[in-house]
Amino acid sequence: MFNPDPRILLAGLSGGTGKTIVSLACARAFSRAGRVVAPFKKGPDYIDAQWLSLAASRPCSNLDPYFHSRDVIRSVFHHKSIGADLSLIEGNRGLFDGMDEHGSCSSAELARMLDAPVILAIDCTKMTRTVAAVVQGCAGFEPGLNLAGVILNRTAGERHRSVLRRSMETHTDIPVLGMLPKMVSNPIPERHMGLMSDQEYDGSGHLDALADLASEWLDLEGIERAALAAPDFGPTPPPIFPGEPAARKARIGYVHDAALWFYYPENLEALEHAGAELVRLSLLDPEPWPEVDGLYLGGGFPEVFAERIAANRPVLDHLRALAESGLPIYAECGGFMVLCERLEIDNASHAMAGVFPLTTSFCPRPQGLGYTEAEVVADTVFFPAGTRVLGHEFHYSMCVSERAGELEHGLRMVRGQGSALGRDGFLHRNTWAGYNHIHALAVPGWAERFVAAAAARATGARP
Incomplete structure (x- = not known):
């Protein structure tokens, strides 16, 4: 031992x-x-x-x-x-x-x-x-x-x-x-x-x-x-993920490049344990993406690479098409910004994927900072309604679109700013996107539901 x-x-x-x-x-x-x-x-x-x-x-x-x-x-x-x-x-x-x-x-x-x-x-x-x-x-x-x-x-x-x-x-x-x-x-x-x-x-x-x-x-x-000189640690704790890893049942892509790379290792490990084969993707590389059954867009610095992302139109168009097709997509913070219509920084406006008719604007001071607590208010492929979600946010951009209040959302913020009007987790088909970051070990069931939705997509079933 x-x-x-x-x-x-x-x-x-x-x-x-x-x-x-x-x-x-x-x-x-x-x-x-x-x-x-x-x-x-x-x-x-x-x-x-x-x-x-x-x-x-x-x-x-x-x-x-x-x-x-x-x-x-x-x-x-x-x-x-x-x-x-x-x-x-x-x-x-x-x-x-x-x-x-x-x-x-x-x-x-x-x-x-x-x-x-x-x-x-x-x-x-x-x-x-x-x-x-x-x-x-x-x-x-x-x-x-x-x-x-x-x-x-x-x-x-x-x-x-x-x-x-x-x-x-x-x-x-x-x-x-x-x-x-x-x-x-x-x-x-x-x-x-x-x-x-x-x-x-x-x-x-x-x-x-x-x-x-x-x-x-x-x-x-x-x-x-x-x-x-630290004292003895004591009895061996149980494994991080209980049970044997599930058999591979779906391919989930995750964008990991200089623009988006904020992922807790345990989030990716939880997806793999639940049966996902993970495929690394890029928003900055012009190479076409391979076929995937689900997509995870983490946080990062899209504002720093806004011009390069906007110039990679084939990938952004493909991203929008995936969302319109009902592919399960989970996006946090920077990933949310990429899924919006436009990203504003330094008096310039850059076209993003356009999944949501929203604009995010980069500000000189933080617009959301600290721990969050929220209630899931709509059943989705990622969370059942009523789920309590603990997370955190740290973003300098803000959602400036007047239409934010019209869009369906999945989270009611109890603590934290969220995206707009005390809300977060904007919804479109099977896409979930907002400023809130989660840690998989604090939100039991997220990874399993994500993989199940991707597996349903892989088999042609409706997630």
Whole structure:
């Protein structure tokens, strides 16, 4: 029996403290040193998770107490850690920041669920002794937290680092596991949704530079000791997907290119477990698509590639024809934008597939951000009416069409913005499209129903 004992959770005091850079640096440094690293990202995130996958050379899974019970989280963690020398979990926001004043769904709560030692990355800009007070407060703030060390980030020089270290040693018993200097610029470029996508340029050199930084400034041996000191994980959790995988019964295409690539690994795995053969497609490649029985359009950056997508008219026309034919199509966020009539950005309007008579317009600020909760209000091939759907949204575009209120929809938003007028999940034949993202493990039955609809299409039956 394998127990994924060596594990750490890297957290920060807030967003922007540098924990992502520290996590990437550690993952790459350990991987480069011959360790097999299993990477995880806390919370709903595609971009950081993809960079962690690249840094560790191993797929990254998301762990989220909002979506998943403790048992599901431990199952995902265990089974995705098999074969690893250590597991590295990147937290999100501040260590204790959750959905309410009790810190529900926080990184600290996730650490307790996994009995994971915590290493805290702290932005030390214009601070010295106060850092020790902050660390002392964090160490005793909540019972059950194992604060195994701190990494002091954005230090100004040797004198600054000396005072920081002496303050920590004098006033706390928490070890300093590294002190990073201020960097002139972020080694990985950023834009509106966070780090720039690796789909658009080769980031290997940047990750190796971060590993060099970690090797010079971090106590990698101490960090590994903290991971190895994690308590025994306990009994082996059940499999992520119960039962034997179903026999292949349908081909489901999913667009995965530089424009659309936001997919949780477990969503694709759930479809395969339910009997789907997955076929990777592109909106940017002019090559005709092979025949498929269903289609999954994830999120991404269609606004960045709007001109190229609009120029690929044969693929967009084919996409519209598939929707009109009744093919089961599930689209999230960026995929929804592609299915609309037009996409507006930088005072230009680009023609999209036109499945829905809607326009989405890119805005300078987020138009939807955070966890969602919704009720399914119409029976579809994906959900029965009455289903409670937990999800999340993060989009800078908004639906600006006056006709939005006239269209049939599948979701009534209880929490979150949705697409328009408290609604989401626009419906057309067997197409479902909206801003809401889901995680398959939080919406039981989605994958099975999707595959069943695609299988019905394959056999000529009516889904």
